[in-house]
Amino acid sequence: MDYKDIAKKLVPLLGGKENVVSATHCATRLRLVMSDESKIDQSEIEELDGVKGAFSSSGQYQIIFGTGTVNKVYQPFAEELEIANGENSSESNAAPDHKEAAKQNMNPLARFAKTLSNIFVPIIPAIVASGVLMGVLGLLNTYDVFTPESSIYVLLNMFSSAAFIILPILIGFSAAREFGGNQYLGAVIGGIMTHPTLMNPWGLQDASANPETMQFVGMNIELLGYQGTVIPVLLTVYVMSKLERGVRKITPSAVDLLVTPFVTVIITGFVALMAVGPIGRLLGDGITTALDAVYGFGSGFAGLIFGGTYSLIVLTGVHHSFHAIEAELLNSGANYLLPIWSMANVAQGGAGLAVFFKTKNKKTKELAIPSATSAFLGITEPVIFGVNLKYRRPFIGALIGGAMGGFYVTMFGVEANGIGLTGVPMAAIATDIMNYFIGFIIAVGGAFLATLLLGWKEDK
Structure with a gap:
C-alpha cells in the first residue's frame, strides 16, 4: 500500500x-x-x-x-x-x-453528548475493572468457593467497590478538565462530596439508618454523601469551573495561586452541600425512577424498544451520554441497559455477515468479515458506516435483530456489573452469562435472517 x-x-x-x-x-x-x-x-x-x-x-x-x-x-x-x-x-x-x-x-444535543463522552470515556477502565471483579465475586459466592466472611473475599470486595466509592472524585477530575477548570480542584470537590463526615448513602439500605442534619444560616443541611452518584458532582464541578474562571479574572496575578483556589473551594463546597448537590440527587433519582418504570412496564417491552432503536441513536452520537445514566443505575443496583445496547451492537455484526454471504462486490466482501467481527467485540462503526448503512436494508435488519435480542435479555433479567463493554467482552460483567449468550445468538441470528429476507439492490 x-x-x-x-x-x-x-x-x-x-x-x-x-x-x-x-x-x-x-x-x-x-x-x-x-x-x-x-x-x-x-x-x-x-x-x-x-x-x-x-x-x-x-x-x-x-x-x-x-x-x-x-x-x-x-x-x-x-x-x-x-x-x-x-x-x-x-x-x-x-x-x-x-x-x-x-x-x-455539532448541534447543541450532539455537543452535550460529546461533552459527557469526553468526561466518562477516560474513567471507564476503572469502572470496567470494578465491574469484572464484582462479576468474579458473584461467581465465587454462587459456587461457594469462598464465604463472604473469608479474608480473600473481604479484600476482593474492597477492591471491587473502591471505584464506585470514589466515583465523584474521578468524575470531578475528568469533568473539571472538560469544563475548563483545574482538574485537582475538581477532585477536591468530589472529595468533599464523599467525605467520611457524610453518611455513605449505601448505608441507607438499612431501614434503621438515617443521615444526621445540621443547621447552617437557618437551613437544614442533610449530612448524606454522594458516593457512587454522577449528576450531583457533574453539576457542582460545572459551577466550580465557572466560578474559578470568574474569580481568576478579577484576581491580581501576584496572589492568584493563593486566592483563586481558596475562594473556589470554599464557595463551591457550600453550594455543593446546600443547593446543587441535593438538586442533582433529585434529578438523578428522577431519571433512574423513569427508566425503572419503562423497564418494568410489560415483559420485554424496554428491551424490544431500546434494542431496536439504539443503533439509530448511535448515528446521532448521543449514545455517548448514556455512560452517565448507566453509572447512575449502577449506584442504585445494576446496569440493565448495557445488555440491551450489546444486543443492538452484535446485531449489526449479524447483518454484516449476511452481507458477506450475499454480496457480489469484492471490496464489500473484504470489509464485511473484519467489520462484523469488530461489532461482536463491541466496536460497531466499521460495520454500520462501511457496510450496513451503505445498502440501508441490512441496517434495518440489524435493528430487527437488536430488538429480538433486547427482548430476550430483558425477559430473563440479564444485567451488568459495569459500563463500557458490549459484545463478547460484556460476558465478563454479565450477571447471567448463559442467557446473555442466548440473547447474543438470537440478536445475531435474527439480524442475519432479517437482512437476507429484506434483501438489497447492489450496483453492478
Whole structure:
C-alpha cells in the first residue's frame, strides 16, 4: 500500500486542503473538521486503497482505515496539509482547537453528548475493572468457593467497590478538565462530596439508618454523601469551573495561586452541600425512577424498544451520554441497559455477515468479515458506516435483530456489573452469562435472517 499516494489522492477528494479546517486521528479513523462537507467526493474516497468506509459524525468527517494503517496514512496526509508535528497527533492528545472546531459543527444535543463522552470515556477502565471483579465475586459466592466472611473475599470486595466509592472524585477530575477548570480542584470537590463526615448513602439500605442534619444560616443541611452518584458532582464541578474562571479574572496575578483556589473551594463546597448537590440527587433519582418504570412496564417491552432503536441513536452520537445514566443505575443496583445496547451492537455484526454471504462486490466482501467481527467485540462503526448503512436494508435488519435480542435479555433479567463493554467482552460483567449468550445468538441470528429476507439492490 502506497500511503503517500493515498494521502495525495485524498486531499483533492476532500475539496482541497483549504477545505480541511483541522485534522487528527484515533486508533482506526482519520478525523477531519471540514469547512464545507458538500465538497467531499465520498464515493471516490470509499474506493481508495485501504479505505473501509467514511461518514460524518460528532462534527467531524471520519475515514476508516483500521488499526495501524491510519497512522501511516496520517503522516503523509499531514504533510500534504502542512500540519506541524502531524506524526504525533492522535485523538487522545488532539489540540484543543481541533476539539473546539469539531464542537462548533455539532448541534447543541450532539455537543452535550460529546461533552459527557469526553468526561466518562477516560474513567471507564476503572469502572470496567470494578465491574469484572464484582462479576468474579458473584461467581465465587454462587459456587461457594469462598464465604463472604473469608479474608480473600473481604479484600476482593474492597477492591471491587473502591471505584464506585470514589466515583465523584474521578468524575470531578475528568469533568473539571472538560469544563475548563483545574482538574485537582475538581477532585477536591468530589472529595468533599464523599467525605467520611457524610453518611455513605449505601448505608441507607438499612431501614434503621438515617443521615444526621445540621443547621447552617437557618437551613437544614442533610449530612448524606454522594458516593457512587454522577449528576450531583457533574453539576457542582460545572459551577466550580465557572466560578474559578470568574474569580481568576478579577484576581491580581501576584496572589492568584493563593486566592483563586481558596475562594473556589470554599464557595463551591457550600453550594455543593446546600443547593446543587441535593438538586442533582433529585434529578438523578428522577431519571433512574423513569427508566425503572419503562423497564418494568410489560415483559420485554424496554428491551424490544431500546434494542431496536439504539443503533439509530448511535448515528446521532448521543449514545455517548448514556455512560452517565448507566453509572447512575449502577449506584442504585445494576446496569440493565448495557445488555440491551450489546444486543443492538452484535446485531449489526449479524447483518454484516449476511452481507458477506450475499454480496457480489469484492471490496464489500473484504470489509464485511473484519467489520462484523469488530461489532461482536463491541466496536460497531466499521460495520454500520462501511457496510450496513451503505445498502440501508441490512441496517434495518440489524435493528430487527437488536430488538429480538433486547427482548430476550430483558425477559430473563440479564444485567451488568459495569459500563463500557458490549459484545463478547460484556460476558465478563454479565450477571447471567448463559442467557446473555442466548440473547447474543438470537440478536445475531435474527439480524442475519432479517437482512437476507429484506434483501438489497447492489450496483453492478
